[in-house]
Amino acid sequence: MPTKHTSRRGFVAGTLGALGLSSLGKAAIAAEPTPPAMEGPFYPAPAMRRPDIDNDLVRIIGMVEEAGGEVFTLRGRVLDRDGAPLGGRRIEIWQCDMNGKYMHPGDRQAIAFDSGFQGFGHDITGPDGSYSFRTIKPVTYPGRTPHIHVKLFEGDREVLTSQFYIAGHPANDRDRLYNRMSEAEARAVSMVFAQTDSGEEAVVDVVI
Ligand SMILES: [Fe+2]
Numbered sequence: 001m002p003t004k005h006t007s008r009r010g011f012v013a014g015t016l017g018a019l020g021l022s023s024l025g026k027a028a029i030a031a032e033p034t035p036p037a038m039e040g041p042f043y044p045a046p047a048m049r050r051p052d053i054d055n056d057l058v059r060i061i062g063m064v065e066e067a068g069g070e071v072f073t074l075r076g077r078v079l080d081r082d083g084a085p086l087g088g089r090r091i092e093i094w095q096c097d098m099n100g101k102y103m104h105p106g107d108r109q110a111i112a113f114d115s116g117f118q119g120f121g122h123d124i125t126g127p128d129g130s131y132s133f134r135t136i137k138p139v140t141y142p143g144r145t146p147h148i149h150v151k152l153f154e155g156d157r158e159v160l161t162s163q164f165y166i167a168g169h170p171a172n173d174r175d176r177l178y179n180r181m182s183e184a185e186a187r188a189v190s191m192v193f194a195q196t197d198s199g200e201e202a203v204v205d206v207v208i
Pocket of ligand 1: 040042144147
């Protein structure tokens with residue numbers, strides 16, 4: 001039905017135009033590659049981690065107490081640049097606790113680390129590339145805007161180290177690392193929180 005076809009094309013063109021993408025070619029519609037970012041000084045070596053390193057950072061197995069902070073679900077998919085899902089990949093996150101303390105001896109702040117917070121966790125992507133974590137919203141850390149560190153592996157090989165940010169956080173504009181990114185790069189690593197039936201969540205795809 002030519003009429004329907006035309007209107008659909010018109011709709012797509014209009015939507016892309018509204019997004020400011022009309023002058024970009026088809027390849028540019030593919031997802032923005034996740035920009036790399038420095039690892040930072042507080043990546044926990046295996047000996048520094050809790051015995052529990054699963055994808056629920058809010059609850060440590062065997063403990064009654066849960067982490068303090070604003071809990072949410074971080075999820076998304078790991079994709080290649082053509083949008084194909086990358087299953088079976090190890091993805092790690094680590095971040096400071098609700099008081100801005102890292103689970104790392106190099107963090108010299110005189111604050112006790114939240115004993116209910118796992119600080120580090122990993123997931124293995126599903127066949128559709130999906131990953132998920134239950135964790136807390138990141139908070140400001142001296143000199144940094146809130147962020148969650150992310151690492152992606154291909155077997156034992158690290159293929160990406162990056163950081164996720166809170167979309168629209170007022171401290172982003174003062175953050176040295178955040179400001180190194182283009183707008184498109186920043187969007188690719190920004191968490192937008194949405195309320196769902198199972199609580200708040202943010203969806204961030206990782207594209208390599
Ligand atoms: Fe950090």
